[in-house]
Amino acid sequence: MHSKNLSILPLVFAIAAGALAPASVTLAASRHAAPAAHKKPAAAAPAAEPTPGQTAVAGGAPALPAKAWLLMDFDSGQVLASANPDEPLPPASLTKMMTSFLVEQALRSGKLKKDELVTTSQNAWCRGSSTESCMYLPLNGQATVIDLLRGIIIQSGNDASKAIAEHMAGSEEGFAKLMNAEAQRLGMTHTHFVNATGLPDPAHKASARDLAILARAIIHDSADFYPIYAEREFKYNNIKQGNRNALLYTDPTVDGLKTGHTEEAGYCLVASSKRNGMRLITVILNTHSAQARADETRTLLGWGFGNFEKATPIQANAAVATAKVKFGKADTVAAGLGSPWSLTVPRGQQVQTSAQINPDLQAPLAKGAVIGKVVATSNGKPVGEAPLVAQADVERAGLMLRAWQHVAYLFGK
Template sequence: MQTKTFSILPILLAIASGALLPHSASFAAVHHATKPAPHKKAAATENTPPPLAAQTTLAGSPPALPAKAWLLMDFDSGEVLASANPDEPLPPASLTKMMTSYLVEQALRSGKLKQTDLVSVSQNAWCRGSSTESCMYLPLNSQATVIDILRGIIIQSGNDASKAIAEHMAGSEEGFAKLMNAEALRLGMTHTHFVNPTGLPDPAHKSSARDLAILARAIIHDSVDYYPIYAEREFKYNGIKQGNRNALLYTDPTVDGLKTGHTEDAGYCLVTSSKRNGMRLITVILNTHSAQARADETRTLLGWGFSSFEKATPIQPNTVVTTAKVSFGKADTVAAGLGAPWMLTVPRGQQVQTSVELKSGLEAPVTKGSVIGKVVATSNGKPMGEAPLVAQADVERAGLLLRTWQHMAKLLGK
């Protein structure tokens, strides 16, 4: 295949001028299933959707964003801090590839795949070198390592890489889509149905802003060894250097992922994660009108999120929260506390209240660390999260004579 070289300089110049063009010369391909005519580009600008106000929020005055759906999630708790149309199934375009890369990462993690395994490029997977789709530019009938394929999916958004790994792992795109849907079900993505590993248009291929945030959170949490790839700005393969299309990676050092997407039906989409001062937020923008808009709207949403929320510790670690009564044990009570440190993301400046709910009818034996209740946190009457309460010690079951006495005392109301 003819070697091609692309410079990243146009990207940096575009960013410096405040506009990252979706058809920058630094990209070997763009996120279109079919290449739009010039008049359609102009129409996209003219037909900017009206600002969409938040339908749910945990703090006042979130921004209204011109998109079909958007969402802000706290990474630690998974709590949705603000959203609009979070559960509307929409075309996800190349955001689909987050599930493709996630399945690859989990297969690497479990040992089903190795980084050095070779993946073959079939006629079906091969990109023919046109500018009508995003490609890694894997040569036909060649082989590439799994780790290169993974980078080609995440950084270059390669349809060829996605198809090749799908065929490698499941025999076909259809077979891989079954794996994708099974994993979506396991993660609780209830408004998602995948048809292919690329996000190329299909009427049945849908996902929602909430589901894509759930998926992003799973990637960050489960793919620790591979998540840094989502922050890489460029990847060179087969002599072709392509830049990451996430403009925020070049302008905001707190952003470290995740994925862009674009087709005519899906509009311009972006899922992003940012970590500032120990707090990580995830944003989803679906179906806005330009690459510049998806970046600007994400910046706006992140700015509002980090200025409106802060971390709080409702209960300090190693604290006895309450004492639970135990029946038929050598001890009548057991101390209850948190099993792990607990932090919440709450509206800035608001106080957090906690209440305790214990399991009723707790009987010995009780094992240290077993869940015996929960503590619920609220702020201004709104639920903010909950954490399990666990026994801080073992309580052995009493002998027969003592149990009989305790049972009689219980009957007599003593």
């Protein structure tokens, strides 16, 4: 029934991104192509007024015609530039990043198996309409969990999202509770999920900052599955569909994550790019066209990589400070970093560090125990911090030595 080959779609996406031609191109697509994230696309809305952003870079951040946007450093989670980062907005199919993340976590923990079969219910089934994006699962048919995961990430399948939600939680409503619990655990404080797809609901919202936090968690915690976000197409039920992230076809440094679109949400894109050892995450919410979300992401990535660089304020295991220790065989212990530490800072800016040692340290202390922190600043503003750990064991002194030390501390010696 669904036999039409859609292998032309990658070319369409690349053209839409402005990579192959300066003008936008519109091609008719069959109902199996499901070109919109949720709904059949209407004509592009008028371009919004550029939204200026906040950043530590001299000269300011670019102004992008999106309602909200954000640039985050992956390693530290530091927001490098943003506009309206905490405004809750309709996230459309960006919602499916949480759906896929929960599936990935369940696969990692063993709660789900890759070849486990999931049945498509009447509620999850796409009825052959072109008004929503679908994987085109057969009604009452079965698909493996790993195929559903690809259908969610690559094809943005509403049917795949609903089917796995029902399989994992009994209902989509129950799955939404899992989504919100995970959002709370991750620190997504301006997000509330109502469904697994991102279909419009007045209570279904997420902020640009929260979506970047989620993207960072996917990249960090789902390393085994993250390559799926870079796959350009997926064929299921004899229907080949292309990934709607146009940058995957035009920028080899981009390797994910997700697009979204509804009339309420506008055109949205969360992307990640790694260049010369530095990974950046971008979020674009509510811009006016598929080409705009790709162009604005490209602009933001170019600006970010051009204006920021990696800095290593202190080498790992280097002694940063000397901490006083009470009631130990040694009076002091060296404090240093327990692991490598790097920051992303504006190019050319100097980084200063200051150590803060916890007061009233007492033996015994184990090597590696956290005994303070080091704070990095640039131009007088904090840009990051890292824990300081004891560089050696400090054994507890004997009874007589401790008694003498008590007396000494009593008299302020």
